Amino acid sequence: MIDALTYNTKHLIGALVAGGVKYFVLSPGSRSTPVALLIAEYVKYHPNVKLYVDVDERSAGFFALGIAKTTLSPVVLLGTSGTAITEYTPAVAEASVSEVPLIILSTDRPQELQYNGAPQTLPQQNIFGKLTKADLAFNLQETHQDITEYIDFATQKFVHLANTAPCGPVQFNLPLRKPLMPTLGNQDNVLVKQLSFSKPSQIKIDIPPITAKRVLILAGPNVAESYSDALLAFSQPYHVPVIADILSRVRTPETIHGIDYLLKFDQVTDELKPDLVIRFGKTPVSAKVLQWLKHANIETWHVDLNAGTDHSRHVSRAILMPPRDFLRQAKVVLSEEQQAFETNWQLINQKDKQLVHEMAIVSALNRAVSPKTPIFVANSMPIRDMDDFFTGFNTQTIYANRGANGIDGVISTALGMSVTTKQRSLLLTGDLTLFHDMNGLMMARNYQLPLDIIVIDNNGGGIFSFLPQAEATEYFETLFGTPLELDISKIASLYQLSYVLLKQPEDLRKVLNQPTDGTRIIVYPSNRTQNVRDHQKYIGESL
Known part of the structure; x- marks a missing residue:
């Protein structure tokens, strides 16, 4: 027995x-x-x-x-x-x-x-x-x-x-108390009574007609399936411009991206101010866009199954349903201004972006990644640069740990992502985040997981250079910059992984096109001070 x-x-x-x-x-x-x-x-x-x-x-x-x-x-x-x-x-x-x-x-x-x-x-x-x-x-x-x-x-x-x-x-x-050894070798399957849990195929809510003259959609991070097809079917006939967060899973070359960059233009903050913004999903990567909505007192609806994701406390209407259901049920009373409003947003979205150094890595990714490549993005500067500069031309399957927003466990999370896909995956990270989860690389070695890890090596915590404490120069490097002085090639060697030193961002496509097995670490050396100058020149950015 x-x-x-x-x-x-x-x-x-x-x-x-x-x-x-x-x-x-x-x-x-x-x-x-x-x-x-x-x-x-x-x-x-x-x-x-x-x-x-x-x-x-x-x-x-x-x-x-x-x-x-x-x-x-x-x-x-x-x-x-x-x-x-x-x-x-x-x-x-x-x-x-x-x-x-x-x-x-x-x-x-x-x-x-x-x-x-x-x-x-x-x-x-x-x-x-x-x-x-x-x-x-x-x-x-x-x-x-x-x-x-x-x-x-x-x-x-x-x-x-x-x-x-x-x-x-x-x-x-x-x-469990000892003895702990179970009986092995008995192939008789136990009979589990399976339960069936029904979920509504569609949530129906009385949505008031959308009568605002100029309507804008802000698609935030999405933890569910993509609703890109429903968004397209709604936004195109109604001429509604869409600002798509990097984690929205709906970003395409047709959606508005790089909102931090665009908000520095008076044309956006003044002439392209909407009368109504419809927010989907979780908190956007861009902090500036929520600040803009609040300070400009723009009416905002938030569509999400969880109404508790508005730390800006500006939303005037919370609609508890998935974006797909909202887009299928919402009715728009099209105004004469809406089509011109969309056209002007698209025109400013085409402003030329001459990117250099760390920012240029993201620009290179636009051209280098294969279609539908799953990408995981580390927090701090990588996720912000991806939100600003990645167009979504080849892939919308982009992930990050944007709940608690920590730098711990990023390598391991990306490796977990890689086991579920049928093609090589990609991780964009910094050297400090790599160091924080080096143990995760053991799984890459043990299971030969197909992941390219692009490391922007600026020798420490790059994001702190954008914050006010950077002015405390006497203590900054010790307390915040924390230079690691890591030889990442030796980390790759320790875990028996491939290693490539990238001399310039333009070489990324060539490297990614080179076939390889298992996990590969690709390092691009950078300079924290120069990166701050680049961002200030381009965006006028402080975080």
Whole structure:
């Protein structure tokens, strides 16, 4: 007779898969032994389900996050007891704020070892606090049919919860007592009662007619599927110009991009001022565009399933529905001014942009990337430069960790993205962000993941040079500039990765066209001081 631990753990795994899980990411540990072994055995006989092993829990958390971001489906993290679980916290925080579905299986010491000095023991139930949507504990070692049925039901319910807007992480805490070895080799599949959760195919809301004389759309970051076709079908006949954030997944050469650059022209702030702005999605990368809407007192509607993403506190109407549904249902009373309004926006969008140095890397990417190349962008200067200068000519599949906006875990998140695609992916980052997640490169080596990592090496934290503390010259380099003096070629060598030194941005297309296997690090040396001068000349920028 099969033991309760094995039987219930198989039900847990089966219920996760029944709920839609296709990826498991685990980090080795003793307390997680039974769950790890039975996941591995399940994957062996179910090739449609994938398992990745990452020895660094912090990296593992972000690796799972990258998979979940790109597949738009929950990914399971499995970790052992103690501080190992706390290493998931940065990724859980990002998943929470950016609405990405994650499922954390935290194996734990049993009740009798809690709060009495037992080693590797923490109070793990609800350890992530408000960062998770919900948490639950299972006793996998209890022999009772009600427990098994509850595991089937609650697991699928929690997977559905993680994947219901606003999406986010959930936690299962699994206290386990020794012996921990499950029964292996029994190929009899457990029968999990599959639950069906229905979602509305379309949300219908009474939307007031759009009667403003000059209407503008601001498409912010989008964590769901692209609605580019619906946007085109709406904006073209109504002649509505679209400012498309780099993470909107709707940016094309026809949409307005580089709004930070355009807002320095009086023609935009005065003559091209709209009467109504319809905002889609999350907070835009550009801080200036929200400041403009607020200070110019422009009426703004916000269309999103989550009404809580307006830190500018300027939105006058929140419409709780997906952009696609809004675009299909909204009615516009076309004014005589609207067509000329769109034409003038398009004309100013064509202003020549002569880019140099770090900015020129982004310009080169416009021509160098293959169609539909997935791109991950690090925070700080890379995401701002991409928002300003990337036209979206070849690809709209662009991702970033713009929930908590940290620099941690970027390498691992991009590598997670790369496992879900059928072509080479690309990461644009700086040297400080690379250093912060060097351990993530172990996954690149172990799994030969197809990723090109473009590193803008300006020897430290480049974004601080744009901030007021740069004027404190006596202390700036020590406290903020933090020069690393890294030889990135040696980092590539350590992890057995390809390395290319890029002498000028124009060479990027040639490098990317050279076939290679696995992960390749491409380094472009830059100068922080020069980069500030370039941006001030071009945009007049301070962040």
